[in-house]
Amino acid sequence: MVVGAGPSGILLALLLARQGITVTVVEKSTEYDKQPRASFYSYPATFEFKRAGIYDEVAACAFHGRGVSWRYLDGTKIASLPTGIKRKEAEIISLPLDELIPLIASHLEREPSAKILLGHEVLASGQDEDHAWIDVRSSAGEQRLKASYLVGADGGSSKIRHDLFGKNFPGRTWDKQIVATNVRYPGLEKAGWETSSNFMVHPEHFHMVARMTNDNLLRVTYAEQVNLTRDEMLARQPGQFKAILPGSPGPNEYELINFSPYKIHQRLAEQMRVGRILLVADAAHLCNPFGGMGLTGGFADVGGAYDCLYGIYAGRADDSILDKYNDVRREKYTTIIDPISSSNIRRLWDPEAIEKDEFIQMLHRAETDKDVAYEMAGGATAVMHDFTQYYDKVVPVSS
Numbered sequence: 001m002v003v004g005a006g007p008s009g010i011l012l013a014l015l016l017a018r019q020g021i022t023v024t025v026v027e028k029s030t031e032y033d034k035q036p037r038a039s040f041y042s043y044p045a046t047f048e049f050k051r052a053g054i055y056d057e058v059a060a061c062a063f064h065g066r067g068v069s070w071r072y073l074d075g076t077k078i079a080s081l082p083t084g085i086k087r088k089e090a091e092i093i094s095l096p097l098d099e100l101i102p103l104i105a106s107h108l109e110r111e112p113s114a115k116i117l118l119g120h121e122v123l124a125s126g127q128d129e130d131h132a133w134i135d136v137r138s139s140a141g142e143q144r145l146k147a148s149y150l151v152g153a154d155g156g157s158s159k160i161r162h163d164l165f166g167k168n169f170p171g172r173t174w175d176k177q178i179v180a181t182n183v184r185y186p187g188l189e190k191a192g193w194e195t196s197s198n199f200m201v202h203p204e205h206f207h208m209v210a211r212m213t214n215d216n217l218l219r220v221t222y223a224e225q226v227n228l229t230r231d232e233m234l235a236r237q238p239g240q241f242k243a244i245l246p247g248s249p250g251p252n253e254y255e256l257i258n259f260s261p262y263k264i265h266q267r268l269a270e271q272m273r274v275g276r277i278l279l280v281a282d283a284a285h286l287c288n289p290f291g292g293m294g295l296t297g298g299f300a301d302v303g304g305a306y307d308c309l310y311g312i313y314a315g316r317a318d319d320s321i322l323d324k325y326n327d328v329r330r331e332k333y334t335t336i337i338d339p340i341s342s343s344n345i346r347r348l349w350d351p352e353a354i355e356k357d358e359f360i361q362m363l364h365r366a367e368t369d370k371d372v373a374y375e376m377a378g379g380a381t382a383v384m385h386d387f388t389q390y391y392d393k394v395v396p397v398s399s
């Protein structure tokens with residue numbers, strides 16, 4: 001049983017259902033998410049799309065980016081990710097969640113062992129020796145559902161995590177405000193930048209501007225003053241775009257499609273496995289969105305949870321493999337996702353330090369050293385882990 005039909009829950013359910021495993025996805029909303037959030041996916045995501053049998057369809061709908069640069073606010077380039085590297089792990093594709101989730105769901109709906117219950121809110125969860133359970137409320141009333149395992153894929157405010165650990169979600173909240181927008185603006189193409197994704201370095205106006213669809217929809221995620229209301233931020237948005245976008249456009253020169261302020265956090269749940277209950281993706285950990293580490297790590301959790309649950313189902317592993325899941329996935333967050341995503345945002349607000357930044361220096365080295373370029377192009381694979389190596393073995397886990 002999976003709680004949450006966000007990208008992580010729906011993909012995990014599809015992977016399990018493809019193996020004939022009975023799986024129910026329980027989602028409180030009556031429709032799939034349309035917020036301007038994840039859109040850019042690197043190898044850990046495309047690897048799982050391939051395993052779920054949806055890669056070709058995702059790739060056909062997706063925008064295939066033309067590279068990533070870091071720039072000063074006036075557009076001057078500081079450095080770019082290496083391009084033209086012949087390595088499958090180098091691919092970055094973009095498909096907004098409001099297209100990706102329905103695409104995955106359309107496959108899941110066709111799986112005979114899968115069920116999606118939209119409009120079903122989990123009110124409570126728990127477990128006993130034989131089952132995990134959830135109490136859900138829908139228009140038909142309240143009921144208790146049971147399953148061998150329960151996966152909390154219910155996002156940053158996870159009810160499943162809350163039922164396990166209360167309000168405790170260790171980590172920190174950044175003293176920064178960001179606003180994510182989707183916008184149609186031809187001015188980015190006219191700027192003549194060779195890269196379609198651009199991180200703009202400025203103490204006050206740091207932001208990301210990137211093309212994310214084939215029909216030229218842009219994601220602009222920018223810094224705002226802290227302590228403003230949503231209405232105040234909305235009122236300031238035209239001034240912000242004038243200050244930050246190439247061509248300094250007025251409101252009649254672009255179409256604002258979505259506008260969503262976010263507080264940003266770096267947090268990791270105390271455990272990602274407690275008995276029959278697992279946590280994946282945002283329910284387990286959060287990071288700021290610069291550099292797209294959030295769902296990248298989330299999909300790596302999904303792949304790991306799938307391999308562990310399939311191993312148990314197929315009799316190839318006992319359930320101590322889930323402790324391994326807990327240990328490895330938490331370590332990946334602590335040693336890779338948290339430090340890298342934290343550096344990703346910090347380098348954006350300090351133009352004085354940018355040339356001394358270790359990552360920027362590595363990008364410069366990659367311009368002339370093919371080995372460094374090759375290494376960097378596959379960097380995202382570090383968040384992955386192959387749990388099938390523990391099949392048919394006694395699994396060593398830390399205490």
Ligand SMILES: Cc1cc2nc3c(=O)[nH]c(=O)nc-3n(C[C@H](O)[C@H](O)[C@H](O)COP(=O)(O)OP(=O)(O)OC[C@H]3O[C@@H](n4cnc5c(N)ncnc54)[C@H](O)[C@@H]3O)c2cc1C
Nearest residue numbers: 004006008028037038039040122155281282292294295296
């Ligand atoms: C501005 C922004 C840009 C981002 N860009 C990227 C990017 O480019 N690449 C990337 O990798 N990551 C990115 N991220 C992060 C990414 O969006 C998240 O990591 C991802 O959406 C998390 O997916 P999820 O399935 O874990 O949770 P969610 O998408 O939050 O889904 C959780 C689901 O659970 C449901 N739910 C919650 N509570 C209950 C309940 N009690 N009962 C039943 N259902 C419930 C919710 O309705 C929801 O549908 C970005 C984030 C932001 C804010």
